[in-house]
Amino acid sequence: MPATIYHVAKKAGVGIATVSRVLNNSANVRSSTRERVEAAMRALDYHPNPIAQRMAFGKTLTIGVITPFFTRPAFVERLRGIEASVAESEYDLIVYNVETSEKRDAYFRSVPTGQRVDGLIIISLPPTNADVERFLKSKVSTVLVDTSHSALNRIIIDDAAGGRMATQHLIQLGHRKIAYLSDPLNDPLVSPFRFTSSLYRYQGYRQALEEAGIPFRSEYHQAAEHSRYQARLLAHKLLSLPDPPTAIFAASDTQAMGALEAAHEDSLKVPEDISIIGFDDIEIATYLHLTTIRQPLYETGLRAVELLLFCLEHPGSRPQEIVLPLELVVRETTAPPK
Amino acid sequence: MPATIYHVAKKAGVGIATVSRVLNNSANVRSSTRERVEAAMRALDYHPNPIAQRMAFGKTLTIGVITPFFTRPAFVERLRGIEASVAESEYDLIVYNVETSEKRDAYFRSVPTGQRVDGLIIISLPPTNADVERFLKSKVSTVLVDTSHSALNRIIIDDAAGGRMATQHLIQLGHRKIAYLSDPLNDPLVSPFRFTSSLYRYQGYRQALEEAGIPFRSEYHQAAEHSRYQARLLAHKLLSLPDPPTAIFAASDTQAMGALEAAHEDSLKVPEDISIIGFDDIEIATYLHLTTIRQPLYETGLRAVELLLFCLEHPGSRPQEIVLPLELVVRETTAPPK
DNA sequence: CTGTTAGCGCATTCAC
DNA sequence: GTGAATGCGCTAACAG
Numbered sequence: 001m002p003a004t005i006y007h008v009a010k011k012a013g014v015g016i017a018t019v020s021r022v023l024n025n026s027a028n029v030r031s032s033t034r035e036r037v038e039a040a041m042r043a044l045d046y047h048p049n050p051i052a053q054r055m056a057f058g059k060t061l062t063i064g065v066i067t068p069f070f071t072r073p074a075f076v077e078r079l080r081g082i083e084a085s086v087a088e089s090e091y092d093l094i095v096y097n098v099e100t101s102e103k104r105d106a107y108f109r110s111v112p113t114g115q116r117v118d119g120l121i122i123i124s125l126p127p128t129n130a131d132v133e134r135f136l137k138s139k140v141s142t143v144l145v146d147t148s149h150s151a152l153n154r155i156i157i158d159d160a161a162g163g164r165m166a167t168q169h170l171i172q173l174g175h176r177k178i179a180y181l182s183d184p185l186n187d188p189l190v191s192p193f194r195f196t197s198s199l200y201r202y203q204g205y206r207q208a209l210e211e212a213g214i215p216f217r218s219e220y221h222q223a224a225e226h227s228r229y230q231a232r233l234l235a236h237k238l239l240s241l242p243d244p245p246t247a248i249f250a251a252s253d254t255q256a257m258g259a260l261e262a263a264h265e266d267s268l269k270v271p272e273d274i275s276i277i278g279f280d281d282i283e284i285a286t287y288l289h290l291t292t293i294r295q296p297l298y299e300t301g302l303r304a305v306e307l308l309l310f311c312l313e314h315p316g317s318r319p320q321e322i323v324l325p326l327e328l329v330v331r332e333t334t335a336p337p338k
Numbered sequence: 339m340p341a342t343i344y345h346v347a348k349k350a351g352v353g354i355a356t357v358s359r360v361l362n363n364s365a366n367v368r369s370s371t372r373e374r375v376e377a378a379m380r381a382l383d384y385h386p387n388p389i390a391q392r393m394a395f396g397k398t399l400t401i402g403v404i405t406p407f408f409t410r411p412a413f414v415e416r417l418r419g420i421e422a423s424v425a426e427s428e429y430d431l432i433v434y435n436v437e438t439s440e441k442r443d444a445y446f447r448s449v450p451t452g453q454r455v456d457g458l459i460i461i462s463l464p465p466t467n468a469d470v471e472r473f474l475k476s477k478v479s480t481v482l483v484d485t486s487h488s489a490l491n492r493i494i495i496d497d498a499a500g501g502r503m504a505t506q507h508l509i510q511l512g513h514r515k516i517a518y519l520s521d522p523l524n525d526p527l528v529s530p531f532r533f534t535s536s537l538y539r540y541q542g543y544r545q546a547l548e549e550a551g552i553p554f555r556s557e558y559h560q561a562a563e564h565s566r567y568q569a570r571l572l573a574h575k576l577l578s579l580p581d582p583p584t585a586i587f588a589a590s591d592t593q594a595m596g597a598l599e600a601a602h603e604d605s606l607k608v609p610e611d612i613s614i615i616g617f618d619d620i621e622i623a624t625y626l627h628l629t630t631i632r633q634p635l636y637e638t639g640l641r642a643v644e645l646l647l648f649c650l651e652h653p654g655s656r657p658q659e660i661v662l663p664l665e666l667v668v669r670e671t672t673a674p675p676k
Numbered sequence: 677c678t679g680t681t682a683g684c685g686c687a688t689t690c691a692c
Numbered sequence: 693g694t695g696a697a698t699g700c701g702c703t704a705a706c707a708g
Contacts, residue, residue, distance in 0.1 A: 005686060018695075050454060070418055071411075352679080390701030392702090394703040395702085681705090682706095683703095689697090691695090692694085
């Protein structure tokens with residue numbers, strides 16, 4: 001039974017309205033009474049009841065984040081940024097982890113009603129137009145991360161540019177036989193989440209090839225469910241092609257790790273026999289000396305919260321698009337071909 | 339402006355109490371009126387306002403979890419179990435990530451006041467007696483995970499037994515020169531979190547050695563801050579000893595990975611030249627064919643929530659200790675010494 | 677069985 | 693400047 005505003009008021013010899021005023025720095029309170037109230041609060045170790053505040057305020061004072069695969073390093077890192085930033089604010093954070101598309105749909109429907117959260121961050125899960133319509137009229141501010149929709153705020157990177165950047169790096173090293181290893185680009189059966197990043201990176205890859213006058217070879221594009229294990233299998237497949245590639249661009253660092261292992265198992269030296277470049281620059285990439293395209297994951301989380309808080313304070317502001325910079329990080333897994 | 343209980347009551351032609359009754363399945367409601375109310379709820383797409391419920395209930399209907407290093411695989415996996423289990427319940431989950439001991443102390447002080455959460459799960463962070471006293475009189479139910487205190491509920495494993503198990507496995511293979519690679523056992527400067535698992539695993543290691551009549555060699559115990567990188571350095575140190583070990587027991591799979599890499603860099607074959615065993619069985623361990631001691635991380639999260647919910651329903655129940663089983667998983671990184 | 681009423685703890689009009 | 697009164701949406705006695 002913690003102290004309530006009534007206890008403070010009584011102890012300070014004032015009305016509850018005055019206590020509320022010093023709590024919210026609202027209106028003017030004579031500094032002598034303010035001090036009396038503050039002394040009473042300290043004496044009683046008073047902390048306003050957040051639930052009552054929400055009730056009276058008509059706001060939930062909480063932010064929700066809907067994310068798939070909570071466990072993948074790239075998602076965890078973004079979440080870490082979000083958590084850190086929200087912890088600094090007056091808001092609570094609730095994480096909704098999505099492991100099936102049913103769960104996603106359920107959350108897309110039930111979370112943004114205004115009763116659970118004031119603001120919502122959605123990571124990597126593209127909403128349909130119908131979803132967006134509901135979001136918009138629900139009055140909860142929404143920020144998309146790593147996915148885009150013109151009617152919603154979004155923190156994104158230019159995946160196509162990143163794919164192009166990675167491929168150009170390999171081309172500049174002299175590679176002509178460049179493979180792209182990714183998760184399925186457009187198969188809703190395998191990937192019901194409609195992730196878009198691998199597709200855009202693929203488009204960048206294709207564009208870079210074209211600009212360099214290198215014809216695309218379909219056998220150089222291999223895709224399977226996102227995992228280190230699957231990536232390893234795909235890499236084996238690539239490396240045992242009659243005319244194998246001299247470089248592999250993996251759509252994520254996790255998949256690049258699988259490719260690295262496949263190379264080792266085939267007794268191929270990296271980068272002497274085969275170059276490998278990843279995408280994301282997750283923590284372990286440094287450690288593996290993996291050349292990769294760095295995207296600022298932690299900062300993405302920070303910026304998402306920042307933008308969301310801004311929207312919460314300025315309702316009705318136009319949806320913003322923030323594109324975070326990409327950076328080629330050259331380490332030790334890429335080199336000119338033999 | 340979602341529908342409230344009043345709208346439903348009016349539409350169904352009943353009082354709000356009746357609506358509340360069908361909502362909570364309390365008392366008896368004539369089935370005909372119940373149906374009228376339910377129809378009205380559906381027609382209005384009514385969902386009770388969680389904040390108002392909390393207010394009236396005098397409960398927060400939320401569970402908090404305080405965890406360090408949100409990003410390490412073992413923590414993430416436990417969190418995944420916790421999230422999945424909480425999502426099934428009527429409770430919300432708030433994650434408090436701790437990256438400094440100051441943050442830990444702040445959360446230990448501010449979270450369990452009964453105003454923010456009804457129940458609290460604390461992962462790997464041993465509370466002091468003073469902390470425990472505060473927890474106890476705060477009336478929020480608490481469950482410790484991967485750390486212990488006799489006055490609190492706890493889900494743990496027997497780390498000493500695990501350490502012994504790992505070491506015995508190596509001894510049975512014929513090893514006599516067995517190193518232990520871990521994070522600092524007792525240095526609050528390096529590790530202000532007072533993690534206990536590495537210490538207990540060390541004790542199990544020592545015990546197994548003693549039982550086998552193998553003298554402990556202090557140079558065979560190397561410790562540094564928990565990371566793959568540091569572990570690699572430590573492993574290099576061990577392997578370049580005048581009389582190097584033939585087997586390394588790493589206190590975690592992450593550290594075992596560092597040891598694996600060190601071995602490769604020193605052109606040592608695993609397990610022919612050096613055996614390596616880890617601890618935890620995180621996802622990547624399968625993939626690396628790492629022999630390890632498996633602890634049920636995901637299930638730990640499930641059980642923690644289960645126990646917490648039980649305590650929430652049965653306040654005043656005596657603190658329970660649940661010890662989850664460990665299992666030696668023999669894969670391909672351990673073998674008899676040459 | 678069902679409707680009325682009194683809080684839950686706080687913010688916020690209004691008067692004073 | 694400050695206090696008393698009203699309401700946020702719901703639950704839980706209390707009458708009927």
